[in-house]
Amino acid sequence: MQNVRTIDLKREYAEIKKEVLDATQRVLEGGRFVQGDECARFEAEFSQYVNARSGVGVNSGSDALYLAIRALGIGKGDEVITASHTFISTADAIVRNNAKAVFVDVKSDTYCIDVDQIEKKTNRKTKAIVPIHLYGHSADMDPILEMADKHELLVIEDASQAHGAKYKGKPVGSLGDVGCFSFYPTKNLGAYGDAGILVTNSEELANRLRQFGNYGQLRKHYHDFVGTNSRLDEMQAAVLRVKLRHLDKWNERRRRIARTYNRLLADTHLVLPMEKNYASHVYHQYVVRAERREEFRKELQSRGVDTGIHYPVPVHMQKAYLDLGYKYKLPVTESVSKAIVSLPMFAQLTDEEVSFVAEAIRDANGTVGVPDSLRHE
Numbered sequence: 001m002q003n004v005r006t007i008d009l010k011r012e013y014a015e016i017k018k019e020v021l022d023a024t025q026r027v028l029e030g031g032r033f034v035q036g037d038e039c040a041r042f043e044a045e046f047s048q049y050v051n052a053r054s055g056v057g058v059n060s061g062s063d064a065l066y067l068a069i070r071a072l073g074i075g076k077g078d079e080v081i082t083a084s085h086t087f088i089s090t091a092d093a094i095v096r097n098n099a100k101a102v103f104v105d106v107k108s109d110t111y112c113i114d115v116d117q118i119e120k121k122t123n124r125k126t127k128a129i130v131p132i133h134l135y136g137h138s139a140d141m142d143p144i145l146e147m148a149d150k151h152e153l154l155v156i157e158d159a160s161q162a163h164g165a166k167y168k169g170k171p172v173g174s175l176g177d178v179g180c181f182s183f184y185p186t187k188n189l190g191a192y193g194d195a196g197i198l199v200t201n202s203e204e205l206a207n208r209l210r211q212f213g214n215y216g217q218l219r220k221h222y223h224d225f226v227g228t229n230s231r232l233d234e235m236q237a238a239v240l241r242v243k244l245r246h247l248d249k250w251n252e253r254r255r256r257i258a259r260t261y262n263r264l265l266a267d268t269h270l271v272l273p274m275e276k277n278y279a280s281h282v283y284h285q286y287v288v289r290a291e292r293r294e295e296f297r298k299e300l301q302s303r304g305v306d307t308g309i310h311y312p313v314p315v316h317m318q319k320a321y322l323d324l325g326y327k328y329k330l331p332v333t334e335s336v337s338k339a340i341v342s343l344p345m346f347a348q349l350t351d352e353e354v355s356f357v358a359e360a361i362r363d364a365n366g367t368v369g370v371p372d373s374l375r376h377e
Helices: 009-030 037-049 061-071 089-095 115-121 141-151 203-212 234-244 247-264 293-302 319-323 331-336 351-363
Strands: 054-058 079-083 100-104 126-130 154-158 178-182 196-200 217-219 286-289 340-343
Touching: 009 037, 009 234, 037 054, 037 196, 037 234, 054 061, 054 203, 061 089, 061 154, 061 178, 061 196, 061 203, 079 089, 089 100, 100 115, 115 141, 126 141, 141 154, 196 203, 203 217, 247 286, 247 351, 293 340, 293 351
Parallel strands: 079 100, 079 126, 126 154, 154 178
Antiparallel strands: 054 196, 178 196, 286 340
């Protein structure tokens, strides 16, 4: 029986194997593995790709978020507004800096932060907003930026799932004060291990971020403050330079796959993902909503289709945050988290496999449904 996985990184590697081996051999023969030319070149190439002035490579997307908040001077007594429907590292970065994460609900169509809820949570303690460009779809940035300007707030974009995504024709990550990207292997642009980058249009902030990630030093042996060790290594940078050349092609393939899914699944009972007219969606995940989710997933598994869930438990309902005293009621977040399912989505997925997935879903249609309460607003 055919089996379609949610992602297959071996296929991606096979497509670019020679380029990757040439790049890694270049690093090995060069003998420089930290803070060399590969990192510097990737920082320049990626920041140019997202239309930012500067890029600072770091160990991971989690570090990117953490260092952004730290370098912007956000800490004890401060509040940062963000969404709870996300990977936990978004909120962790706030809390690890001793600030308070203030959660607001998401929109049921894009799963991104509900901008109408942000101002209600803004007060004198609020220092920043962290919009998350989730699943490859951009948050609605113009009203967020207007609100930030009105209340003198910082905007930190979590673009960890949105490499190449655009908002009104502009690349996400360079719209706020700083953008944070993860290069975890499963991302649209993934390393062969943990890696991340911060991008900004402020040279002063870029220098401060670089200093924080390099033990508080800008020149060797001179430490201006207590920093940390978070640097993008040469091997990962070399791999990312190779993959960056393919990113637009891969993203366009993801968009074609999504269009095919949309067409083939249009008359099922699934709630399909939406692309707003301001967005260029890059489909890091193709997320649907289904009633009786576990039954639906088991039916697909029995037919040879793997699925995932991103994310089944909202951050504000995690034990770690309940123990910290976080108490929120976020009805849309809590509702969608019970119904979301990620279908297979990666650039090397074949047309035949996409059709196979759709056929499996249609065969399992008796187990698929969605109550009116879960539909788009």
